[in-house]
Amino acid sequence: MIKYILVYICSVFVASVSQIILKTSSGKKYDSFIKEYLNPRVIIAYSLFFGTTFISLYAYKGLPLSMGPILEATGYIWVAILSFIILHEKITKSKMLGLAVIITGIVIYSM
Amino acid sequence: MKDKVRNLVILHIMFMIFSLGAVASKTAANSEFLSLKFCFFYGLVLGGLFIYAIVWQQMLKRLPLVTAYANKAVTVVWGIIWGFVFFNEAVTVRKIIGAVIVITGVCIVVMADKDNTETADDAENTEGVSA
Numbered sequence: 299m300i301k302y303i304l305v306y307i308c309s310v311f312v313a314s315v316s317q318i319i320l321k322t323s324s325g326k327k328y329d330s331f332i333k334e335y336l337n338p339r340v341i342i343a344y345s346l347f348f349g350t351t352f353i354s355l356y357a358y359k360g361l362p363l364s365m366g367p368i369l370e371a372t373g374y375i376w377v378a379i380l381s382f383i384i385l386h387e388k389i390t391k392s393k394m395l396g397l398a399v400i401i402t403g404i405v406i407y408s409m
Numbered sequence: 410m411k412d413k414v415r416n417l418v419i420l421h422i423m424f425m426i427f428s429l430g431a432v433a434s435k436t437a438a439n440s441e442f443l444s445l446k447f448c449f450f451y452g453l454v455l456g457g458l459f460i461y462a463i464v465w466q467q468m469l470k471r472l473p474l475v476t477a478y479a480n481k482a483v484t485v486v487w488g489i490i491w492g493f494v495f496f497n498e499a500v501t502v503r504k505i506i507g508a509v510i511v512i513t514g515v516c517i518v519v520m521a522d523k524d525n526t527e528t529a530d531d532a533e534n535t536e537g538v539s540a
Contacts, residue, residue, distance in 0.1 A: 324469065335466070344462060351434070351454055358431075358438035364492035364504065366431045367484040371511045374518045392524070396517030403514055407507025 302360030306369045309353035314376035316346035368407050423464045428487035430457035475523040482515040
């Protein structure tokens with residue numbers, strides 16, 4: 299079970315990386331609706347996202363369905379860390395508290 | 410106001426479709442790799458994600474990021490419901506407590522983001538700086 303939990307968390311991490319890439323893309327202005335979707339960053343981001351479907355599918359071999367969305371919440375932790383490193387966003391105390399609460403919930407759920 | 414309610418309804422329909430994608434994913438995982446059943450359910454996963462990707466990108470423009478992400482926590486509830494309905498997964502008190510704590514944590518995180526974003530908005534209109 300723990301192996302599949304780690305695999306799922308890995309998939310959430312990759313999805314978080316793709317979210318950050320989308321984020322850096324959404325701040326830009328594009329000439330057309332099509333270019334909003336068909337630009338390198340969005341394509342890379344969604345390719346990564348596509349990859350996560352395989353990783354999470356593999357994880358579901360050993361995980362109960364309800365565990366997926368619970369582990370999905372680790373995304374907030376990854377996004378906070380990645381935003382701190384890449385976008386230089388601060389991790390405030392209240393955010394830190396929220397992240398700790400998420401981890402507590404995940405641990406209680408998984409026990 | 411009417412637009413906001415409409416956008417929230419669209420958002421929640423999207424979360425429901427997205428969470429059903431997990432049902433398809435687990436069904437594919439339980440079937441033989443590249444079998445017809447596998448391909449069908451994996452196709453559903455991709456189809457669901459395609460709709461999700463298009464709608465989510467548009468929703469992020471129409472709703473505050475905070476609202477979008479706080480509401481996303483509802484997928485935890487869908488996971489428990491679909492797990493019970495499709496895979497006979499037990500719903501225990503401990504699971505419910507864990508889920509409530511996770512949802513609470515998500516709300517604290519997105520509220521913390523909201524405070525940051527509002528401060529940033531005062532200085533300069535930087536909608537949804539933090540995820």
